[in-house]
Amino acid sequence: MRAEILTIGDELCRGEIVDTNSSWLAAKLWDLSITTRWMTSCLDDAADITAAVTLAVSRADLVLCSGGLGPTEDDLTVDVLAALVGSDPVIDEPHRAKMEAWLAKRVVDPATPASAGALHLGPSAPPAGIMQIQLRQVRVPRGARVHPNPMGLAPGFEVAVRGVPVICMPGVPRELHAIWDAGLEARLREARGDTAEQIARRIYRVFGRGESQISQVCRGIVDDVPGASIHYQVKFPETLVKIVIRDRDRAAAEARLAAVDPEIRRRLPGHLYGDGDENLIGKVVRRLIENQRTLATAESCTGGMIGELVTSIAGSSKAYVGGAITYANAEKVRQLGVSPATLDAHGAVSEETVREMAAGARERFGADLTVAVSGVAGPDGGTPDKPVGTVWLAIASGQGVTTKKITWPGTRDQVRTLASWWALRMIDEANV
Amino acid sequence: MRAEILTIGDELCRGEIVDTNSSWLAAKLWDLSITTRWMTSCLDDAADITAAVTLAVSRADLVLCSGGLGPTEDDLTVDVLAALVGSDPVIDEPHRAKMEAWLAKRVVDPATPASAGALHLGPSAPPAGIMQIQLRQVRVPRGARVHPNPMGLAPGFEVAVRGVPVICMPGVPRELHAIWDAGLEARLREARGDTAEQIARRIYRVFGRGESQISQVCRGIVDDVPGASIHYQVKFPETLVKIVIRDRDRAAAEARLAAVDPEIRRRLPGHLYGDGDENLIGKVVRRLIENQRTLATAESCTGGMIGELVTSIAGSSKAYVGGAITYANAEKVRQLGVSPATLDAHGAVSEETVREMAAGARERFGADLTVAVSGVAGPDGGTPDKPVGTVWLAIASGQGVTTKKITWPGTRDQVRTLASWWALRMIDEANV
Numbered sequence: 086m087r088a089e090i091l092t093i094g095d096e097l098c099r100g101e102i103v104d105t106n107s108s109w110l111a112a113k114l115w116d117l118s119i120t121t122r123w124m125t126s127c128l129d130d131a132a133d134i135t136a137a138v139t140l141a142v143s144r145a146d147l148v149l150c151s152g153g154l155g156p157t158e159d160d161l162t163v164d165v166l167a168a169l170v171g172s173d174p175v176i177d178e179p180h181r182a183k184m185e186a187w188l189a190k191r192v193v194d195p196a197t198p199a200s201a202g203a204l205h206l207g208p209s210a211p212p213a214g215i216m217q218i219q220l221r222q223v224r225v226p227r228g229a230r231v232h233p234n235p236m237g238l239a240p241g242f243e244v245a246v247r248g249v250p251v252i253c254m255p256g257v258p259r260e261l262h263a264i265w266d267a268g269l270e271a272r273l274r275e276a277r278g279d280t281a282e283q284i285a286r287r288i289y290r291v292f293g294r295g296e297s298q299i300s301q302v303c304r305g306i307v308d309d310v311p312g313a314s315i316h317y318q319v320k321f322p323e324t325l326v327k328i329v330i331r332d333r334d335r336a337a338a339e340a341r342l343a344a345v346d347p348e349i350r351r352r353l354p355g356h357l358y359g360d361g362d363e364n365l366i367g368k369v370v371r372r373l374i375e376n377q378r379t380l381a382t383a384e385s386c387t388g389g390m391i392g393e394l395v396t397s398i399a400g401s402s403k404a405y406v407g408g409a410i411t412y413a414n415a416e417k418v419r420q421l422g423v424s425p426a427t428l429d430a431h432g433a434v435s436e437e438t439v440r441e442m443a444a445g446a447r448e449r450f451g452a453d454l455t456v457a458v459s460g461v462a463g464p465d466g467g468t469p470d471k472p473v474g475t476v477w478l479a480i481a482s483g484q485g486v487t488t489k490k491i492t493w494p495g496t497r498d499q500v501r502t503l504a505s506w507w508a509l510r511m512i513d514e515a516n517v
Numbered sequence: 518m519r520a521e522i523l524t525i526g527d528e529l530c531r532g533e534i535v536d537t538n539s540s541w542l543a544a545k546l547w548d549l550s551i552t553t554r555w556m557t558s559c560l561d562d563a564a565d566i567t568a569a570v571t572l573a574v575s576r577a578d579l580v581l582c583s584g585g586l587g588p589t590e591d592d593l594t595v596d597v598l599a600a601l602v603g604s605d606p607v608i609d610e611p612h613r614a615k616m617e618a619w620l621a622k623r624v625v626d627p628a629t630p631a632s633a634g635a636l637h638l639g640p641s642a643p644p645a646g647i648m649q650i651q652l653r654q655v656r657v658p659r660g661a662r663v664h665p666n667p668m669g670l671a672p673g674f675e676v677a678v679r680g681v682p683v684i685c686m687p688g689v690p691r692e693l694h695a696i697w698d699a700g701l702e703a704r705l706r707e708a709r710g711d712t713a714e715q716i717a718r719r720i721y722r723v724f725g726r727g728e729s730q731i732s733q734v735c736r737g738i739v740d741d742v743p744g745a746s747i748h749y750q751v752k753f754p755e756t757l758v759k760i761v762i763r764d765r766d767r768a769a770a771e772a773r774l775a776a777v778d779p780e781i782r783r784r785l786p787g788h789l790y791g792d793g794d795e796n797l798i799g800k801v802v803r804r805l806i807e808n809q810r811t812l813a814t815a816e817s818c819t820g821g822m823i824g825e826l827v828t829s830i831a832g833s834s835k836a837y838v839g840g841a842i843t844y845a846n847a848e849k850v851r852q853l854g855v856s857p858a859t860l861d862a863h864g865a866v867s868e869e870t871v872r873e874m875a876a877g878a879r880e881r882f883g884a885d886l887t888v889a890v891s892g893v894a895g896p897d898g899g900t901p902d903k904p905v906g907t908v909w910l911a912i913a914s915g916q917g918v919t920t921k922k923i924t925w926p927g928t929r930d931q932v933r934t935l936a937s938w939w940a941l942r943m944i945d946e947a948n949v
Contacts, residue, residue, distance in 0.1 A: 097556065098552070098556065099547045099748070100540040100541060100542070100543030100547060100553070101750045102540065102750070103536075103537055104536065104556075107536070108533075108535045108536065121530045121532070122530065122559070123530075123565075123569075124529065124530065124557070124559075125557050126539070126555070126556035127554070127555055127556075128554060133554065133555075140572075316533065318528075382821070384821070386828075387825070387828075388825050388829070388833075389814070389816070389822065389824025389842065390825040391821065392816075392820045392821025392824075392842040393821040393824075396819075396820025396821065396844060396933075397820070397929070399894075399895070399897065399929055401820075401844075402845070405844050406845045406847075407842045407844045407845055407852065408841075409839070409840075409841065409842070410814065410821065410824040410840035410841070412828060412834055412837050412839040412840075413834070415838075416839035416882070419881075420839070420852075462831075464831055465832070497829070497831055498829065501828075
């Protein structure tokens with residue numbers, strides 16, 4: 086089964102927003118064994134949308150569209166699709182009722198600093214009383230199958246153009262995802278048919294090796310496994326390794342996946358830190374809470390990034406005490422008790438300094454684990470001895486202090502992100 | 518002049534990466550008065566690439582392609598384009614020489630934690646000694662105009678297919694941007710012709726109002742200005758307002774832009790904080806340095822994000838002293854001297870607490886300005902009195918302490934980002 090994804094909107098073709106819907110849908114389709122062969126973006130123009138849909142149904146078995154379902158005159162998708170199937174736009178009553186209920190309870194709070202209306206409820210959030218234009222966005226082509234939108238006003242819908250299913254959704258990613266989850270995925274599984282291949286898949290998360298090294302290490306791992314493929318995706322600073330096995334029998338696919346699992350773990354010792362959706366940040370915080378350990382941070386070049394990453398996880402207050410951002414050397418002395426003599430003799434970016442930072446933080450914060458980072462993030466400040474990308478890390482625990490040096494000549498942002506992830510990895514290793 | 522952008526790669530159509538090249542190119546083209554009418558992505562498949570280019574040249578005056586220029590057998594763009602123009606692939610000697618020089622000095626450092634080769638030099642970085650396959654990526658169609666690649670191995674090139682210029686570039690964004698800057702933009706200005714419209718534009722940066730409120734306030738502002746249009750782009754938490762004026766005479770366009778400028782500033786008092794490429798973070802750090810002021814931060818719910826944002830700017834060490842991340846209440850007392858009685862009476866999320874945090878930080882860090890934040894980031898922890906999204910901020914300076922409360926019921930990440938930006942805005946207002 087081959088799909089085409091069509092995203093509609095002037096803002097896409099002017100480059101004002103990056104189209105994330107296409108890749109999101111393509112990944113979801115691929116998981117259903119549906120190959121996306123084409124992805125097209127076009128302007129809010131009736132002739133162009135008509136041409137794009139006509140072309141798509143001529144070369145694909147399934148067409149997914151996003152965009153052009155809002156309330157304004159620019160939003161043409163319903164009209165174009167109705168015309169293509171020789172129908173006309175009609176109000177979808179359930180979505181009209183939902184919109185009326187929503188408008189009735191909407192309160193605009195003028196004290197809200199950023200417009201909650203615009204940002205929380207979507208760009209189409211209206212002042213009350215302009216129902217007529219609002220009604221445009223609850224229309225669907227007469228006879229269309231409606232795909233309910235649990236997160237917004239405009240319904241998704243499906244029509245058949247020359248026998249090919251064309252499914253239209255709003256362009257707001259949150260709403261598109263909700264429509265997918267609410268029923269569209271099930272609908273596509275049904276369209277794909279039960280006779281199709283089943284897929285077993287596992288995503289492994291790897292940190293500390295680059296994509297080329299990982300792919301070299303994993304070479305040949307699935308060569309003799311029927312229906313298996315391996316894929317790599319760089320999500321800096323980690324790399325995802327995805328093993329996919331296709332078979333008409335799901336149990337057989339799962340069994341072959343389970344057989345590959347120990348080998349892939351054996352080949353990436355230390356670097357493969359988990360599988361599934363949970364990344365290193367989530368894993369570290371979850372295990373700290375499970376093990377009832379507390380953490381504090383002492384940051385120089387990362388400037389608060391480690392604390393920010395840890396506290397991005399809801400519930401992290403159960404484990405994270407706090408941190409010291411010691412950007413100036415005087416603060417390393419004042420907040421963490423680093424000795425001025427150490428700073429003089431070895432500099433701020435040194436094993437000796439991060440050792441004292443971590444140990445000093447442990448004493449002052451009273452945490453089970455403390456991690457310290459000091460480095461040259463660049464672009465300036467490098468020396469022949471300590472070039473940009475030189476970072477020292479230390480972790481202090483009841484077992485003493487362990488240090489590590491990394492050297493990675495990237496951009497300022499990359500150096501800081503990599504240093505923060507190495508700090509997380511050291512916490513992960515220490516928290517046993 | 519109408520353009521089509523074509524991005525090539527299986528990884529795009531599997532949704533493994535988001536296509537950022539299309540929007541980047543579309544924005545650049547739009548700035549040159551070239552309208553992107555179609556953006557297409559296709560698989561690494563010779564028949565599909567041939568079909569896509571053939572279609573593109575039938576409906577556009579200019580085609581920009583990215584992807585498929587690497588060294589592997591999957592990389593088919595050169596072969597397809599050569600076939601389309603009845604030519605054959607040949608080695609581009611300047612790029613071959615550059616590759617040889619690069620291979621000669623390449624050293625793989627096994628101690629490097631993440632593969633600098635893979636990440637720094639692009640996914641095609643080879644082990645030395647496989648020159649034959651490497652040569653694939655310095656090929657161009659015979660007779661093509663070469664667009665040098667200052668950041669990578671594979672040259673960009675241009676051929677005319679049925680009289681329409683088709684320009685191919687590697688898919689690595691860094692390389693594509695470098696090719697654009699090195700000469701492609703100048704080439705397209707020339708292709709567009711001097712007789713075309715000139716564009717005057719200014720980007721205004723607005724924080725503290727949502728897109729719908731901003732667009733309401735700006736309504737009608739360019740209605741009577743010939744050739745003018747206004748565009749909004751949400752880059753959470755800020756919104757960019759872009760005024761564009763087209764005229765054959767650049768001076769006339771610039772004059773009309775200058776005439777609109779005071780009016781747009783008048784309509785967004787306080788919220789319009791700058792124009793151009795510098796965002797609020799950059800502005801705050803630059804002005805602190807210019808005014809020789811020092812800053813320290815005291816963060817609870819943002820967990821280090823304000824420090825991280827400030828230190829994301831190179832050179833911030835001239836102004837930023839450091840910070841205290843006081844996630845636990847005990848740390849608010851220990852690090853900042855907040856009174857336990859205040860915490861008991863008013864709670865951690867209160868005007869009284871942030872006031873003491875900011876004042877305590879100023880005393881301890883000895884900084885000219887200190888900013889403090891405490892809030893309920895969610896998703897848990899909200900109460901009827903202090904729902905999720907309630908954040909108190911305080912700024913302390915020689916002029917005393919000023920506080921502010923924001924309430925914005927977003928996701929955890931949104932609440933923290935918004936709180937950090939409000940902190941930056943308070944610094945911006947205080948640093949006068």
